[in-house]
Amino acid sequence: MLPDASPFTGALAPVLGGVLVLALSTALLPAKLTAQTGGVIVGQVTNAVNGEPVLGAQIEVGRGQHGAVSGAEGRYRVAEIRPGVYRVAVRAVGFKPVVQDSVVVSGGRATVINVQLAPEAVELPGLAVEARPDRLLDPRIAATVQQVTAADLRELPVTSIEQAVQLQAGVVEASFRGGRAGQEVLILDGMAVKNQLDAASGPAGIAIPPIAVSEVTLVTNGFSAQYGQALSGMVMAVTRDGGDRLEGTLALETDRLMGQGSDYGFDRLVAALSGPLFGGMRFFAALDARGRLDHEPVNAPVPTDTLDPRSEQPWVLPNNAGERYDLFGKLTIPVGSRNTLRLQGALSDDQRQLFDPVVKYSPAGSPAQRVSGGLAMAHFQHVTSPARSRTAVFDLRLGYFDKEAIRAPLCSTPDFQFGAFTFARWCFAGEDVARSRDTVAAMNRVPGFRVPTFASATPWGVPGFFMTDSPRGELAWNRFREGRARLDVYWGPGPDTDLRLGGEYVTQKVQSFTRLEAYETVAGGAPEPVTSEFSPFQASGYGEWVQRLSDVALTAGLRVDAFNPRSALDSGELKTRVAVGPRVAATAMIKDALIVGSWGHFAQPPDYQYLTDAAFDDTLRTGRFRRGNPGLGFETATQYELQVRFRPSPNTGVRIGAYVRRLDGLVASVPLGVDVDSAIFGNADFGDVRGMEFTLERDFVRGWGARISYVLQKAEATATNAEDFFRRFRITPVGDTVIPPTVSFPLDYDRRHALIVTARGRIPERAGPILGEFEGALVFRWGSGLPYTRTTVGGDSIIGMPNGERMPAQYAADILIRRPFRLGGARLGVYIDIRNITNRRNVVAVRRESGTPEAGEPQIEDAAQQAYGENPDPIPYESRRYRDFADSDGNGLVAGSSELLPLYQRAARDFLQPLLAFGTPRLFRLGVEVSF
């Protein structure tokens, strides 16, 4: 019997259904633990003459959709304001109105505007004083919030939101605070967007152009009860609304002109346009197009064999090009004075070749992948009249998300038009068969797939190592769609109290198809095609409450999640799984420090790929079959955190926190019987993550700012990912069952120490026409080595504990230098973006038997001897495999150990080059941008 997903699942599942979840969502007390999508403006209205508080003053934000009325002591609070720049007007009977322009509102943070109103009879002007919000010491922010602003995205050496998020403390590549990949969720404008099919191993399917984002917030603890589908973190992105005047940006970025060694074939075009339409309607549109001739440049050493073509062209890998297009559009439509309707959509298309050393010399045989996604959202917001002392905000969101991915060989080599841009949708072999999930037709050879043979068109000619086509012959396709409806209600009964209630219903559809060795018939021995189609649903409800009492803030919340895979099981309806997630936090100012304590229980449904036998990243490739399990339940986490925040000086902030997170019920491969190559997915993995985070930040004042983050972390569990077969297990005394282990070991992403330094500076204009106004940003990252498992030379036995060894530490420094100009009415910027400026050769993978990236001479010799032993036949003169430099006796035959074997040795050395074991080399990018 398989372990249950969580203690809540088993106990409550029979009682709580999806309907009950929604009912609970309206009955339970709300709580707010973290940053919300919206921001807050708070302050006090006083009489400019006598300093007395002004009661009943009307505060109007923007076009009047948001507002409040000052209450006792003249205090007011306007909540749930979308991040952006606003105009704030304050009016009271008998007083002159005060208007403050360009008030910046950030998500989850308070902007303080204190207003002094002058009586009409007095000649004094009114005054609004905007106090800088102290996001560090704001007691309402219990969560560990790290924010990336639009300026950060523009000024830091990052290309995407993902890269910006990876600069935050606690993020190791795709792992958030030691969690597995896929344990995070993107909250886009208040609505979750997640590839629930294969988040752990597949791409998200949609990406928002960074230029369309006004801010990104990373939350890694006690996140709001408003959001689920995540265990480790939330990335909350808020997109830009169109402004009141026509604005546009066009930017080009490239590494052309950099010459060999620094030109990796990168081109990028970013364009954005926004402005008013009619009737108060505004629009925003953005395009981000990227082409790369080498999608993942590597800093691998140059081979020593001068006949190896890479010895002269060691930089750009072949058959690794790709292009990506991200398109975003948004309409903001005011409906009356209290309502706003936002319609937005995004399209992403990412197609790329997948470099594979096996087909390195056979471009036509290279596999490729395309991931496309579409997102449509409608957001209707109603805000009660600011004249009412108790503000309420209603948000109704409807969304549709569609993600489709295919991996297969291409029908023909891409026709590159400009750099890596083809401006065309690539044709994949067998795409029609896959999309129709035609398992009958797929029993035959799939058209477009060719039988792989040893390539003769290699420098070495010998029939070994390099193939004409991928031996995997993989045709994999999947599609994930969901429709989402969500209602959030905010009610502020007083300036110190927030209440939130809400619920969500998500209906989903999963389709997948996998066929391996598609060049061969199933009758001929190829694995049978596998397909799936089912329609799960998810439902959730939440409530949260925030109460501030002087310098103490209490938050409490409860979230209930449910999901049901429904038709994933042929035998009938499955029961609904339910998970309950209580979350509490308290903050208190003690002297000048803010102490934050939080506790929360989180749950997320498993990736749907583990519910069926067919998956995009199916383990059929390894020959180890993993059986899907429709009975999988929630994966859960419980986190405790204590944090101290203080300011040693007015411009410096320190945050020190320690956390413990217990992960449970994570999907893992559970042995099935005693066959070590057979397993079923189950909620069997558990582990602990313990960590400490230290952040020292200097605000950007007097021309520079910086942040230093250090993370000490230990992440251990019983398996690194769902495909990871338990590497330590026991067999029952009877000998008929393999029992999962209870031994935890370091996870693949267990980075013990991580240091991130970001710094920005600007040279003042007075420094002269050349140097003046130069902007610069530096990012330095250092991380201790990630673990790996050492094995014997044969690879069939591990030495020591799993992940008992560590790779070398990594570091890299990136800089971006920009020179802004004015050109007529336009703003012009020229910049250079340099990644890994020291050209550090980071080791990102090692061979398990040696602990080094390179294969040793014995391994190369063994591989050569084995290949020679399998194909020892002489190569005659007329053969395409014949290489005259190897025919030392000139008899028209390359034969024997003196002539043929050296070719195999060179081929083995070529094939075993550790290309992908090294990280990114130094990359230069020149950019020009024009804005108006």
Added chain:
Amino acid sequence: MRTMSALLPRLALLCSLPIAACEHTTPLEWEPPEALPPASGEFPRRLTYNPGDDRSPSVSGGSLAFSRFEPGQEVSFPGGLPVAVRCIALMPPAGGTITAKHCPLPAPVPQDSVVTWVEPALSPDGSQIVYGRIKSHLLDVRPATRRLRVGPADDPAQFTIDWNAFWTMPDGRRPTTFIKPSWPDPGRLRFLAGVDSVFKIKGAGASRATDTITVAYALVDLELGTGQSAVVPGAESAIAYTPAPDGGTWIIELADSTRLMHLAPGSATAEEVGFFLEPALDIANVDGTPVAGHRSGKAEALDLETGLTRTVGRFDGPVLRVAAVPGSRQFVAEVEVITVSFVGPNGVPLSAGSANLWLVELP
């Protein structure tokens, strides 16, 4: 200073424009070595060094086409000996690197049969190729099926004509094979019809073994448009043939394989025009001169005016097939390296081994 401030942005914008016009560095690409020239300039010139087996040369459409087996192309059956899979290879008639090689797709599992491609010949324009597809079952020395197929020269598997070579001639004979196909014109094929002769080998070592040889016995024309076949009148017992300079045909008949017979255009009667010193295994018209291949390893040219013959090539094994190179005084010889000799049906001495191709030039 102010001038400098105004110039800088314009300079920056101007400098950025040519960037887009620059080409990127080309990703790692490797061009396969160019095709090698002929291995030597001398005659006879060895065209293939294949330790496997190269058979059935024909030169037309600007290429030498032949049937090739390379070591490693065997199919192994459980409990049986490996069976060679033959492919079609093309190379320049003068020699050098093979320009194309086409192989049959692997047989589906369960592998109880093997498919092999033999007897290729390009059409005069080089766009089409005719070849034989033989399918044999496990442990059966006789072909199960033999098809004559015509397909694109660059992808013979996509055949457009599939003709059953197991057929019945008007005289009642039932050929099971075709040999040395050629293209008298784009719409017609000519070949020798024959049978597979299965016999017990005697004297091939201590054990007796069963083998198959093909025996030709008539010259046949096949109309590609209609699929109609007909025996060439006067060539009902031909075992070798080649076009004659006058538009007729030179043939060798089974009755006396030393005699060169001439079948004039429109005639149904073959007349002797000369004779070779040894039985001819195959003949070719090399720039108007009949050349024959012999079991002794000689290639012999016959002077039709004087009736004299001369040896134009001498090899260590039988010259089983000869194919003229049009427009030259050269011919390709299929020379077998004997690994075993035995006595065939009716006491005919036979041999087995591997063959290579040689290019010979008449003096």
